[in-house]
Amino acid sequence: MITLRLVIANKNYSSWSMRPWVLMRQAGIRFDEVMVPFDTPAWDARIPRMTPSGQVPVLWIGEHGDEQPVWDSLAIAETLHELYPDARLWPSDPVARRHGRSIAAQMHADFGALRRAMPLNIGARLHGRGHTPEALHDLARIVALWTECRQRWRHLGPLLLGEFSIADAMYAPVVLRCETYGVELPPVAAAYADAVRALPAVVAWCEDARRETAFVAHDEPYRGAPERGSG
Numbered sequence: 725m726i727t728l729r730l731v732i733a734n735k736n737y738s739s740w741s742m743r744p745w746v747l748m749r750q751a752g753i754r755f756d757e758v759m760v761p762f763d764t765p766a767w768d769a770r771i772p773r774m775t776p777s778g779q780v781p782v783l784w785i786g787e788h789g790d791e792q793p794v795w796d797s798l799a800i801a802e803t804l805h806e807l808y809p810d811a812r813l814w815p816s817d818p819v820a821r822r823h824g825r826s827i828a829a830q831m832h833a834d835f836g837a838l839r840r841a842m843p844l845n846i847g848a849r850l851h852g853r854g855h856t857p858e859a860l861h862d863l864a865r866i867v868a869l870w871t872e873c874r875q876r877w878r879h880l881g882p883l884l885l886g887e888f889s890i891a892d893a894m895y896a897p898v899v900l901r902c903e904t905y906g907v908e909l910p911p912v913a914a915a916y917a918d919a920v921r922a923l924p925a926v927v928a929w930c931e932d933a934r935r936e937t938a939f940v941a942h943d944e945p946y947r948g949a950p951e952r953g954s955g
């Protein structure tokens with residue numbers, strides 16, 4: 725029997741943590757979750773021992789009394805696809821699968837301007853902030869990519885490759901950024917964003933994120949730290 729332990733950071737802020745968490749939860753793959761908050765003594769003490777990259781997410785896979793880490797969101801997703809072929813994390817159509825792998829890799833490697841200007845912040849409403857020309861250019865490329873997927877694979881379902889796949893887990897944080905920063909999407913992209921927001925795993929992640937109270941200054945370019953009461 726395989727055991728899975730996913731190490732993540734704050735759900736409000738950690739977009740890379742969100743991806744494998746949503747993937748496993750939506751696909752019905754059981755796992756334990758270990759949340760280590762950013763900028764805390766727990767992070768400094770635990771993360772260097774838990775992840776070779778010093779970053780989250782990392783998935784510890786236990787089998788035959790041994791536990792080994794897989795780190796980096798895309799490596800985790802591909803490893804899960806290999807471990808759980810019946811979970812259909814990639815579609816069975818090889819052309820759709822290639823397309824999915826390309827856009828997942830692009831999300832992983834690209835769109836830095838968007839990520840910097842509009843960091844994930846699920847509980848905040850920062851409409852109009854972060855709309856730099858570079859971030860909007862990244863968003864336009866993402867909208868074009870989503871639109872092409874919907875045109876090609878709409879006969880299979882409402883998501884990027886039709887049914888839920890790794891590609892949707894990779895782009896789910898972009899959908900939430902659009903909400904936080906008040907980005908207006910054209911109709912096809914808006915319908916896709918609605919379908920992602922309605923996924924039970926995305927709903928569950930967002931509910932947990934909104935319950936968090938930590939303020940992580942590094943991920944908050946637009947707000948000052950809330951004042952703390954004496955009591």
Ligand SMILES: N[C@@H](CCC(=O)N[C@@H](CS)C(=O)NCC(=O)O)C(=O)O
Pocket residue numbers: 733737738739740741778779780781795796797798832
């Ligand atoms: N390429 C990595 C990126 C991971 C990453 O940047 N994680 C952030 C949290 S969302 C992190 O651990 N930041 C803390 C740090 O870099 O010290 C992945 O895809 O998993």
